Amino acid sequence: MIEITHWDEFLRRYYDKRISEAVLSGKKSLEISYRDIFKFDSDSAKRLIDEPEDVLREIKEALSRYVIPVDAELQKFHIRITEVDNKKLIRDIRSEDIGKFIAVEGLVRKVTEVRPRLVEASFLCEKCGEKIKIEQIGSKLITPQKCSNEFCNSTKFRLLSEESRFVDSQRIRIQESPEDLKGGEQPQMIDVTLEDDLSGIVAPGDKIVVNGILRAYPREGRQAKSNVFDIYIEGNSIEIKEQEFEDLEITREDYEKIMELAKDPDICERIINSIAPSIYGYREIKEAIALQLFSGVPKILPDGSRIRGDIHILLVGDPGIAKSQLLRYVVQLAPRGIYTSGKSSTSAGLTATAVRDEFGEGRWTLEAGALVLADKGIAAVDEIDKMSPEDRSALHEAMEQQxxxxxxxxxxxxxxxxxxxxxxxxxxxxxxxxxxxxxxxxxxxxxxxxxxxxxxxxxxxxxxxxxxxxxxxxxxxxxxxxxxxxxxxxxxxxxxxxxxxxxxxxxxxxxxxxxxxxxxxxxxxxxxxxxxxxxxxxxxxxxxxxxxxxxxxxxxxxxxxxxxxxxxxxxxxSVAKAGITATLKTRCSLLAAANPKSGRFDPHEMIATQINMPPTLLSRFDLIFPMMDTPSKELDERIARHILSVHYAGELDAIKRNFVGSRIREKDVEEAMRIIQPPIEPSLLRKYIAYARRTIFPVLSEEARKRLEEYYVGLRRQAESGDAPIPITARQLEALIRLSEASARMRMSEVVEIEDVERVIRIMEGCLRKVGIDPETGRMDIDTITTGTTKSQRDRIKTIIEIIKELEGEGGARESDVLERAEELGIPKHRAAEIISNLIRNGEITTPRYGYLKLVTRY
Incomplete structure (x- = not known):
């Protein structure tokens, strides 16, 4: 009784108001901070860690007798302990932790469906009608051995579901966060059981802290139970740690710093220079990534359709030019940034997978992939050209239409x-x-x-x-x-x-x-x-x-x-097979990197044809940047000086930190570090971006709308002759709008001005001139990206087909005659031979006998 009085005093002193608030808001639990318990009595806090079941029961009994001014069944409330100091890495959990109250931080990797679990079963004796209640412990149904009526002793019973007591239950699996791993360590995992109001509140990809009691159970052997035990956490409370940009906490001091930054006329330059300062050059790419971090404004139309605000960027380049480093740096800037490789995706791939397995005990289990883990953040996918066809389909949402x-x-x-x-x-x-x-x-x-x-x-x-x-x-x-x-x-x-x-x-x-x-x-x-x-x-x-x-x-x-x-x-x-995809969304910006098909870019071939990706996927990117490793004495000298300076700064810092009495001064280290010091600290930049995304929803000014319209219509007019290629489509116009909105957000402006439009037109044109140019005509042709075939190539294909149609007789057209006729019409023989090979491969023409070509009849 002494202990209960002790907890009465604790609740009165720390939680009097919160108990009433919990009841009035319809909650089922009272959240109690471990730090409050420690402040109240450090011995009680230690006892909670060592004897959690006893302490939780005592607090619950004290709460059940608590008097508040409103009617409430406080005896049914759960006690949820948060902010627990006994934090463990999953890999550091040991046998002495069994039965203790621990806290584990990690990423939610798998979740099962929420389903009712029987906690108290009511059985009806089918012979005499006697009702028997049995508390259910464990995962198997406990039934009566015989009727409790001494005059009956029947062994036949029927479960009365309507009179039994159920509680919502769910099982989740969490894995160690990437930042907790060293070198090539693989993340370890642990399962967590959740009940009642804890069920269904987390989704794959959430970063959480689970507080609960560590339990152990014997592994099931084929014939007998093993003496090796598995462990899991009986969840007591969950703290969702990872925040989206929009949810990042911004203090009054942060707000003042953000407003000060926003007043700077050079804020855009400072932001661009704060992205991967240790990597030399690539200003245009860093500018595009800055826009990607701010994002356009997502819109929901009256018919329910959604226009994305996310900006997708593809970097395609020769090996060794810092593509991967750029991706890794950007992931650190986004609160929800996930880095993955196209050739080493998990079984969940890029989106998610749903299966019935032993983890879910027959229930559907959903496992998160990279795009889900990066929801409302940035998914950085390296070597995207090497990913599986299934993941490729997931990226451009083809699964819904198979x-x-x-x-x-x-x-x-x-x-x-x-x-x-x-x-x-x-x-x-x-x-x-x-x-x-x-x-x-x-x-x-x-x-x-x-x-x-x-x-x-x-x-x-x-x-x-x-x-x-x-x-x-x-x-x-x-x-x-x-x-x-x-x-x-x-x-x-x-x-x-x-x-x-x-x-x-x-x-x-x-x-x-x-x-x-x-x-x-x-x-x-x-x-x-x-x-x-x-x-x-x-x-x-x-x-x-x-x-x-x-x-x-x-x-x-x-x-x-x-x-x-x-x-x-x-x-x-499809992942939708589990019926639980409604909670999973892949609303993330995609920053992807790929290598050219043959390892390095061939300057004599079209860049778009050297990217090992289908046009349907390629056209989904708002911006595509080719990154070529072209030798240049002046540029190579600048890159070499930058790399050497970065290493020198790192060397000075290592000496200063590791050698007591070193002659290296703090001033020397700061001076050397200045070259890689970002103008805006990453933590402040994250908050600046978060504030802009949360509060700034820019609208296009009249001048900005007019400039975008002029640019779009002006380029489209070039294709009106019929013979000209199409230089731009509505998809690029939508990308320009998204990028313009992001530019306004970067300036913390409510209005998209002409300067924003000019910035994104410059970036877009730079990309299109590198990727969307027909090398034979020198004209911009968007079909280079969207279909992989330029207008001039299509015209040549059409010409070859017409020649075969004109020359073919019963046995087909002689190939040598077709090549000669093509050359007369201005198509070089080697190009004509390439076209013929492709037409044969695509089933458009056949070779009825050696050296002859015949068109395939269309029904």
């Missing part, structure tokens, strides 16, 4: 044929409570629906139940593919299609499938696999008779395929 047209006929395992659109819509109407919202899609769990399809591992065919069905917002066009067995499919352009290449089964996007390609099939009568030929491929607009609002899919796990009409067809593999 589906079938509603008219596609699907054959179920029992032979029933249904149009996929009608089937899915019907099930959505029957089970509305199962529908989960995804990204531009809706998903319905198919467990219990007995929806069976034939599937395969390409060794044998078997029945599998559908795991989920979905419908996605339809794209602007479809691809119709006809096979040699007469079957046709109508799919979205990014839909994966099985093909056979060099004897191996692989997938290509529907829009890239070529006529004449071999594909796997299944002869249901002979019950054997066959090879089919793709006879025709055509792209059709989402219009007229084909007009569709939704496209559909049926997903089969784990094969991700089904057999229909003798075809082996792929289905969507």
């Amino acid at each position: 589906s079938y047209h509603p008219s596609f006929e699907i054959v179920l395992a029992d032979g029933t044929k249904r149009k996929i659109g009608e089937l899915v819509d019907e099930l959505f109407e029957r089970f509305p409570e199962r529908i989960a919202e995804g990204v531009n899609c809706e998903i319905l769990r198919a467990d219990g629906l007995d929806l069976e399809l034939l599937s395969t591992d390409f060794k044998e065919v078997f029945r599998l139940r559908a795991d989920r069905i979905s419908r996605h917002v339809a794209p602007e066009s479809f691809v119709r593919i006809r096979y040699s067995n007469g079957a046709e499919i109508l799919v979205t352009p990014e839909h994966p299609v099985f093909v056979i290449e060099d004897g191996n089964i692989s997938t290509v996007e529907a829009k890239d499938v070529k006529k004449g390609t071999t594909a796997p099939g299944f002869d249901e009568l002979k019950e054997e696999f066959t090879e089919l030929r793709i006879e025709n491929v055509e792209i059709l607009p989402n219009d007229g008779e084909l007009r569709a609002e939704w496209v559909y899919d049926v997903t089969v796990e784990p094969t991700h395929n089904f057999i229909s009409h003798g075809l082996v067809l792929h289905n969507t593999v």
Whole structure:
């Protein structure tokens, strides 16, 4: 009783007002700072660490008797302890910590769905009607051994869910933060159990401190329990540490410094020079990165669509020119900055992955990828040219559109044929409570629906139940593919299609499938696999008779395929399958780096064709900067002097810090460091950016709007002749607006002025003149980036096709004649030969016999 009186005094002295506030605001918990307990009684604080269960129970009992002026059931309140001093790195947790109250900081890597956990079960005896309540401890249901009625002793019971007590529960996995790791250390992880009001408050990517009791449980062996134990934290409280730019705390002193900076007429120069000062040069790139940090203004239109404010930048350059260092520096400036490599992404890839695994105990588990971890920050992706096709799709949001047209006929395992659109819509109407919202899609769990399809591992065919069905917002066009067995499919352009290449089964996007390609099939009568030929491929607009609002899919796990009409067809593999993607957003700016295809840039080739990325992804970047390592005596001397000065400063600092009695003075170190000292300290720059993003939402002035319009219309007018290439599209205009807004924010201005527009036009033109120029004509051609083919190249291709059409007879056109005719029309022989090779590779022309060319007939 002494201890409870002791805690009564603590609550009265420190938490009298907060208890009433917690009740009035509808909270279920009272947050108590460990520091308050330490101030009140250091022995009690130490006892909380060593005997957490006893101390938490005593505080709860004291709270339950507390008298406040409003009605409340304080006995049901949880006691949540925050700001715990006993902080541990995950790798430093030891056996002596078991049962202790600890605090662990880290990044949320995985979360399960929030689901009810039974804490007190009510059972009904089916013989006599006696009701028995049993407290549930652990993960397995505890049932009565026999009826408590001495005259009954029955062993048959029914769980009364409505009279049982449940609590929300969730399991999360956190990993060590990158800044806590040394050298090449791999981050270690620990699981955390959360209950009631702690459930569902964190998402993958959040940086948090978990306070709780360290628990241990024996590993499950095949035959007996192991004597080696695993550990987890029974979560008591969560503190969300990582802040977005907009949430960064700014003190009165910070505000005064920010306002002082904003008055500086050279503020833009100071900000640009504060980005990676240890890296010499690249002023234009640093200027673009500065704009990226400030971001444009995101807008939500009346129809619900969103115009992004995020600015995406791609750096493509020769090896050894500081691309990676730039990326790493920028990540340090953003509160939520994540650095990853395209060739070493985790299993979650760049977005996220959802699986049912042992971690979630059968529940869906969502694991964060780099873009999610960088939500509302900057994701720096190095070697983006080496990333997997799945991650590439995730980057330009193709996953939402890998589906079938509603008219596609699907054959179920029992032979029933249904149009996929009608089937899915019907099930959505029957089970509305199962529908989960995804990204531009809706998903319905198919467990219990007995929806069976034939599937395969390409060794044998078997029945599998559908795991989920979905419908996605339809794209602007479809691809119709006809096979040699007469079957046709109508799919979205990014839909994966099985093909056979060099004897191996692989997938290509529907829009890239070529006529004449071999594909796997299944002869249901002979019950054997066959090879089919793709006879025709055509792209059709989402219009007229084909007009569709939704496209559909049926997903089969784990094969991700089904057999229909003798075809082996792929289905969507999307994160949305878990139905928990609604909480995950990838609203981040992307700063990516890539190497040229052949390692170094070839000055004689178009830069855009040397970037190993599809045009669909390349065109998503607002700015693309080629970084060439071109020898120049004057520039090389300046770079060498800068690098040597940086190293000299570091050497002086190392001597001063490590050798007592060193003759190196502090003044000497400061003088040497001046070359790499940013004009604005990184911590203050972060707050300046945060304040601008939080409070400044610039509007285009009349002059700025007029200048942007003149620039856009002026460039577009160059293409009016029909023969001229298109130099710019609406996508670049939107990028110019975003960049102009970011420039105004950098000046802390509510209005986008003409100087902002001129700045971004200069940057944009600099990029386009390096990447978007047709080397043969010297004219700006945006198709260089968006399609990978310039207007002059398209004209030459058209000319070659016309020549073949003109010269071909029954057996085709002689290749030597085609090359000669092309040369007469101004196309060099080596260029004409390249075009012919590409046309053969793309299935546009065939070689019926050696030395002859024939156009492929289009149906």
